[in-house]
Amino acid sequence: MSNSDGHFTAEDAARVRLNEYNELYEKLAHQLQSLQAGTPDEELLDHLPAFKASLATNNKLKYRLEVLKKSVDAMPPPAKKTKKAAPKINYVTVEDYGDSIVSRLREIFAKAQATAYPTAPVFPVVVTETSNPKFGDYQCNSALGLSKLLKTVNINEAPPVVAKKIVAAVEKGDLIKELEVAGPGFINVHLQHDFIGAHVGSILTAGVSSPKITKRKAVVDFSAPNIAKEMHVGHLRSTIIGDSICRLLEFVGFDVARINHVGDWGTQFGMLVAHLQDTFPNYLVETPPIADLQSFYKESKQRFDADKTFKARAYECVVKLQNFDEDIVKGWKLICDVSRADFNRIYQRLDVTIIERGESFYQQRMIDVVAELDAAGVLKTEEGRRLMFPTDCTIPLTVVKSDGGFTYDTSDMATIKHRIFEEKADWLLYVVDAGQSLHLETIYAAARDLGYYTPEEKRVQHIGFGLVLGEDKKKFRTRAGDTVRLTELLDEGVKRSEEKLREKGRHEVLNEAELAAAKEAVAYGCIKYADLSHNRINDYVFSFDRMLDDRGNTAVYLLYCYARIRSIARNAGLTRKDLNEKLAAQNGVIQLKHEAEVRLGKQILKFADTLLLVLDTLLLNTLCEYVYTLSTVYTDFYGFCQVITKDKEGKIESIDYNRLALCEATADTMAACFKILGIRTLEKI
Numbered sequence: 001m002s003n004s005d006g007h008f009t010a011e012d013a014a015r016v017r018l019n020e021y022n023e024l025y026e027k028l029a030h031q032l033q034s035l036q037a038g039t040p041d042e043e044l045l046d047h048l049p050a051f052k053a054s055l056a057t058n059n060k061l062k063y064r065l066e067v068l069k070k071s072v073d074a075m076p077p078p079a080k081k082t083k084k085a086a087p088k089i090n091y092v093t094v095e096d097y098g099d100s101i102v103s104r105l106r107e108i109f110a111k112a113q114a115t116a117y118p119t120a121p122v123f124p125v126v127v128t129e130t131s132n133p134k135f136g137d138y139q140c141n142s143a144l145g146l147s148k149l150l151k152t153v154n155i156n157e158a159p160p161v162v163a164k165k166i167v168a169a170v171e172k173g174d175l176i177k178e179l180e181v182a183g184p185g186f187i188n189v190h191l192q193h194d195f196i197g198a199h200v201g202s203i204l205t206a207g208v209s210s211p212k213i214t215k216r217k218a219v220v221d222f223s224a225p226n227i228a229k230e231m232h233v234g235h236l237r238s239t240i241i242g243d244s245i246c247r248l249l250e251f252v253g254f255d256v257a258r259i260n261h262v263g264d265w266g267t268q269f270g271m272l273v274a275h276l277q278d279t280f281p282n283y284l285v286e287t288p289p290i291a292d293l294q295s296f297y298k299e300s301k302q303r304f305d306a307d308k309t310f311k312a313r314a315y316e317c318v319v320k321l322q323n324f325d326e327d328i329v330k331g332w333k334l335i336c337d338v339s340r341a342d343f344n345r346i347y348q349r350l351d352v353t354i355i356e357r358g359e360s361f362y363q364q365r366m367i368d369v370v371a372e373l374d375a376a377g378v379l380k381t382e383e384g385r386r387l388m389f390p391t392d393c394t395i396p397l398t399v400v401k402s403d404g405g406f407t408y409d410t411s412d413m414a415t416i417k418h419r420i421f422e423e424k425a426d427w428l429l430y431v432v433d434a435g436q437s438l439h440l441e442t443i444y445a446a447a448r449d450l451g452y453y454t455p456e457e458k459r460v461q462h463i464g465f466g467l468v469l470g471e472d473k474k475k476f477r478t479r480a481g482d483t484v485r486l487t488e489l490l491d492e493g494v495k496r497s498e499e500k501l502r503e504k505g506r507h508e509v510l511n512e513a514e515l516a517a518a519k520e521a522v523a524y525g526c527i528k529y530a531d532l533s534h535n536r537i538n539d540y541v542f543s544f545d546r547m548l549d550d551r552g553n554t555a556v557y558l559l560y561c562y563a564r565i566r567s568i569a570r571n572a573g574l575t576r577k578d579l580n581e582k583l584a585a586q587n588g589v590i591q592l593k594h595e596a597e598v599r600l601g602k603q604i605l606k607f608a609d610t611l612l613l614v615l616d617t618l619l620l621n622t623l624c625e626y627v628y629t630l631s632t633v634y635t636d637f638y639g640f641c642q643v644i645t646k647d648k649e650g651k652i653e654s655i656d657y658n659r660l661a662l663c664e665a666t667a668d669t670m671a672a673c674f675k676i677l678g679i680r681t682l683e684k685i
């Protein structure tokens with residue numbers, strides 16, 4: 001490439017470049033061909049990461065499609081569907097209804113029905129709250145159905161007649177003041193004010209109570225972030241909802257295991273440990289300073305994809321890890337520690353306690369469960385994969401991959417077995433996004449096929465929830481389009497909440513410690529309440545502006561209301577003991593006279609029924625609605641009813657102790673709701 005005297009000429013240079021261009025042209029032509037043929041070559045793929053990823057997904061989907069086609073072919077012709085009614089089981093066994101008014105009324109009316117019509121078949125009692133106070137407090141609507149049923153025993157009586165007979169047979173006890181028959185046969189129930197007053201009084205002396213429910217063991221699987229990956233808003237929802245469900249079950253006396261099914265096992269850990277060995281060769285003696293595990297993950301993934309020898313080593317590491325090789329386990333632990341510290345900081349900020357029991361915990365149990373499935377003869381081998389096809393499911397479970405590794409399916413077969421047989425749980429709850437419903441339903445079906453449980457004896461439940469959306473109604477992301485880091489999200493919440501508090505001049509009223517407590521309680525409380533106050537099944541829009549609005553249905557509104565109520569007794573210089581002594585003369589029964597007092601008493605009384613309802617549906621928005629209504633009913637009451645009368649100089653002239661008792665019982669009930677919702681209370685804000 002040089003002339004005879006050894007000099008490199010311009011002509012030489014041009015020739016070199018031409019050669020280079022020719023080579024490049026050929027390469028591009030080849031790559032284009034490979035693309036057109038649908039089998040792009042490796043080098044090209046490395047320049048097109050998104051394409052490469054879609055290709056991988058595409059291959060997986062193709063495989064899934066094959067499997068589905070095969071299972072469709074293998075399906076027996078559709079049998080005539082005989083609709084089997086879902087067994088109706090009462091998982092929540094109420095031993096003593098306590099203050100559940102609906103339950104008490106149901107009992108009273110059942111007895112009355114049996115007395116009035118001893119020959120009639122048993123007919124379920126229907127009791128509801130009335131929609132309009134004109135019709136009393138509660139309604140019993142069974143006369144209409146009962147009238148029809150009576151024809152079968154040759155009694156022909158119109159619903160109003162039936163209603164009248166039931167009313168005549170009711171034992172009113174201390175609960176019912178008055179009954180009236182209305183319209184086509186409704187029975188309206190008016191409660192005794194003294195019954196309500198006694199309940200309010202008992203809150204002051206004995207605390208907010210719950211109906212007595214048979215103690216059960218529940219395992220709640222929630223939060224479950226993945227090691228070396230960012231804990232995202234989906235995990236935040238699971239954390240908030242799961243924690244609140246645990247609190248609810250604990251409130252009624254259940255034995256609750258709070259389990260964090262962390263993603264800490266699988267192929268990617270071989271890759272991470274191999275990368276750790278290269279970047280921090282002396283990791284066995286010195287803790288490597290990995291601050292940013294996300295980038296560490298990305299680096300190792302890049303090498304895994306690009307470097308064949310690295311990939312092979314990564315696989316070796318996985319095998320060693322699964323055989324608990326000491327050095328490899330040490331590296332794996334180091335990596336887990338970094339993520340764990342991050343997760344724990346978030347749990348601490350949110351007052352969440354949880355026991356880590358990640359996928360790795362189940363390694364031996366996965367081996368065992370696969371052996372069990374094998375022995376039971378329920379596994380089919382397809383292209384090297386071992387699959388199980390549970391009854392009535394559209395997809396199979398992959399319990400062993402073609403490379404011999406286990407999958408998410410395998411670990412969940414191990415979790416369900418462990419929870420049923422080792423934890424001996426009666427109730428298994430998986431608080432996981434709704435997108436995983438098919439996976440979980442397939443796991444549950446497999447467990448039923450294997451005889452692990454029947455729905456009659458155990459409640460195994462997916463507590464699904466929708467996505468978190470940004471204010472643009474799209475997937476929640478940062479302005480730059482990245483996934484939102486939870487730490488930063490919480491920081492922003494605290495910052496915004498402090499700004500709001502300062503805007504309202506709270507920093508002038510509160511000391512530094514109080515302000516610090518307030519800004520955190522408000523920020524975290526608002527994030528939780530915004531999530532919980534929406535029906536979890538739906539997607540929900542995350543908006544700091546909305547959740548921190550102190551005039552809306554938000555935690556901050558409720559916290560202000562709560563603190564204002566608490567300040568009444570405090571400013572009057574009255575302790576709970578003083579108050580109870582004042583009320584002792586009337587046996588602790590709060591006298592309710594003004595209509596607004598009665599309304600507030602009734603709303604307080606509804607706590608027990610709300611609790612029973614939420615226990616059944618596990619929809620916490622019902623509890624949020626309850627506490628919000630309680631605060632608005634209270635505000636009405638406070639507008640109508642003077643609690644403390646002061647003279648012109650601001651000196652207390654008189655205190656209405658009955659009303660003060662109502663205030664305190666309201667605050668106690670609100671506090672119980674906050675406790676279940678995981679919201680810190682503030683005595684001052």
Ligand SMILES: NC(=[NH2+])NCCC[C@H](N)C(=O)O
Nearest residue numbers: 221224225226261263412432
């Ligand atoms: N037992 C379970 N599958 N629990 C939920 C695990 C959630 C999983 N780690 C994820 O991030 O999606």
